[in-house]
Amino acid sequence: MKATSERDIISTFNQFLARMTNNSTLCLHQSHIKQGQSLQYEISIDKNTSHFFGSCSWLGSKIGVSLISPNGKIITESSAGTKWFVGDKYISVKVTNPVPGKWKANLTGLEIPSGGEPFTFEVNADAPLMVDLIDNEIAPGRYEFAIKEIESSERLSDFVASVHAITPKNDTLNLSNQLNNRSFNFIANAGPGSYRFQVNLMGKDSRSNPVQRFIQKTVLVGDFVPVHIAPVKYIIGNFLKADLGKQIGNRSGVKCVIFSKGGTSGDKLAVGYVTHLSDRECTIELQQFLSPKKIVVGDMIELDLVQWSKDFK
Incomplete structure (x- = not known):
């Protein structure tokens, strides 16, 4: 996974940590925020999740973060059952024994320059259902990808997903309409280099509980005949x-x-x-x-x- 800025480095580390600790990335958002602006993101927390981490990182300035549980409780730095880590360029919170269901994260621009502030917000959890994107090179520059459960007795069902690829030229390709029965093909027509694939999915586990996942995979493509x-x-x-x-x-x-x-x-x-x-x-x-x-x-x-x-x- 290639990091191109400080916020990407933090995001890359968080996702690496999630994999090393058998946590799953539930969502990842990269955007800009302006002074006084409020942004809200929804997160679906699996049943039987013992904890999750919500993290927001930026390049400077200051961004405020709060959470709202499914029962409407506002989670701040003084809330019980939470542990907050606050730095000059990041805020991270660990929520223990979270209520399953739809959570909301509120981000507020507190001290933002006139041009706005880029940020990364993501949530990692020890959810029982782990999902990954498996790649297989079937010919030079040509790949098959499959969304699969890993190291889990749980099964993913009834899911919808958006799929994007970021090429070595930093162009974003929408591959969502190519997803068929959990898999899709890709030809690296942009030539050799690093391709980053991102999957956002919403579905259900084997007991029909809601499941949300963000999967990212980087593939290095060598020289090949186009x-x-x-x-x-x-x-x-x-x-x-x-x-x-x-x-x-x-x-x-x-x-x-x-x-x-x-x-x-x-x-x-x-x-x-x-x-x-x-x-x-x-x-x-x-x-x-x-x-x-x-x-x-x-x-x-x-x-x-x-x-x-x-x-x-």
Whole structure:
């Protein structure tokens, strides 16, 4: 996990500590706050949680933090059953034997400069259900990810999740619509470097109690031959048409593999070659079928761009 600022360093340490102590990160928010502004975040605390830590870190100035329990009790530095750690650039609170359910965290800008103050707020807990993001490199620069329970008899069910990837160029990609049955695929088209994947999920445990988790995984991608993915637009005999969505070069003869829609490297249907290019559309002649499954519109074509690597942008 790569930290790029002081608040990222604190956040990175907190998440590392959470893993080392078998705690789970329930939520993580990074934003800006202005003088006098109040921000509120909801946290779902699992049943049978013995304690949780709420932490807020910033670069300077001062931010006030308070908590509201599910029964409406306001938790401050003088509240029983809590232990507060207050520094010049952070506030952390440990809540013991918390009431399960929806908690709220209130953040207030107390001494904030005119440009606002960036901050990180996160909550870690010893929740009985531990969830992680498992990565598997199935080809150079191509990965499968799966959301799985680890070291727990509890099971996650009925969850919804948002998934984002931060590329080495610091671009944020929304992968939420690619999540299918707990897993998603990713191609590192931004080239080699550090990719950070973030998953925010809300669901239920095996007893239908609410569960909230934030999962972060960093993957280091080395040098690899770039590829381009495009859907099959229509089929004419032994030829396929695909809309590339971008101009990737001007020569034919590029090798390609056709995958089943939403499939993985094990779902190869056929191989072929590009025979014609017209702006962003290409024609592919099928050379060899690898599966009895019929190719249909919407199946995916993966182009090997080793010949066009200098043109790939």
